[in-house]
Amino acid sequence: xxxxxxxxxxxxxxxxxxxxxxxxxxxxxxxxxxxxxxxxxxxxxxxxxxxxxxxxxxxxxxxxxxxxxxxxxxxxxxxxxxxxxxxxxxxxxxxxxxxxxxxxxxxxxxxxxxxxx
Numbered sequence: 001x002x003x004x005x006x007x008x009x010x011x012x013x014x015x016x017x018x019x020x021x022x023x024x025x026x027x028x029x030x031x032x033x034x035x036x037x038x039x040x041x042x043x044x045x046x047x048x049x050x051x052x053x054x055x056x057x058x059x060x061x062x063x064x065x066x067x068x069x070x071x072x073x074x075x076x077x078x079x080x081x082x083x084x085x086x087x088x089x090x091x092x093x094x095x096x097x098x099x100x101x102x103x104x105x106x107x108x109x110x111x112x113x114x115x116x117x
Contacts, residue, residue: 001024001025001026001100001106002023002024002025002108003021003022003023003097003098003099003100003106003107003108004021004022004108004109005019005020005021005096005098005108005109005110005111006019006020006021006022006111007019007020007111008095008096008110008111008112008113009112009113009114010114010116011088011113011115012088012115012117013088013089013090013116013117014087014088015088015115016084016085016086016087016088017085017088017113018082018083018084018085019035019082019083019085019096019098019111019113020080020081020082021033021035021081021082021083021098021108022079022080023079023080023081023098024079026100028076028079029076029079030052031052031100031101032049032050032051032052032100032102033049033050033072033081033098033099033100033101034046034047034049034050034098034099034100034101034102035047035048035049035072035081035083035096035097035098035099036096036097036099036107037092037094037095037096037097038094038095038097038110039093039094039095044104045063045065045094046063047062047063047066047070047072047083047096048060048061048062048063048066048070048071048072048083049061049072050072050073050074050081052076053076054072054073054074055073055074057071060072060073065091066085069085069086069087069088070083070084070086071083071084071086072084081098083096083098085113088113088115089115090115090116090117091115092113092115093113093114093115093116094112094113095110095111095112095113096110096111096112096113097109097110
């Protein structure tokens with residue numbers, strides 16, 4: 001199982017970023033996928049989830065802190081998961097990981113997003 005996140009970097013408040021996760025080594029198209037984020041010293045926060053066949057906003061759910069600003073999507077043909085983050089806020093600063101469902105250890109190394117003025 002391999003999950004590799006890309007797209008991190010620095011951003012200013014109000015800007016947008018797109019994170020991607022490339023998956024391999026498992027049946028990606030059959031799995032519920034999630035994005036989670038971690039700030040050092042704080043609890044892991046669930047961000048968004050998408051069902052195996054989720055698309056066009058159907059089959060997606062979001063954490064309260066990102067609902068309305070972030071969009072999760074997937075491309076099962078290319079084994080990729082995306083997170084579009086609009087109107088970023090300083091509190092969105094974290095390391096973002098894609099994860100297989102709710103399995104704590106089945107996540108990639110993550111990509112850092114730092115939002116500052």
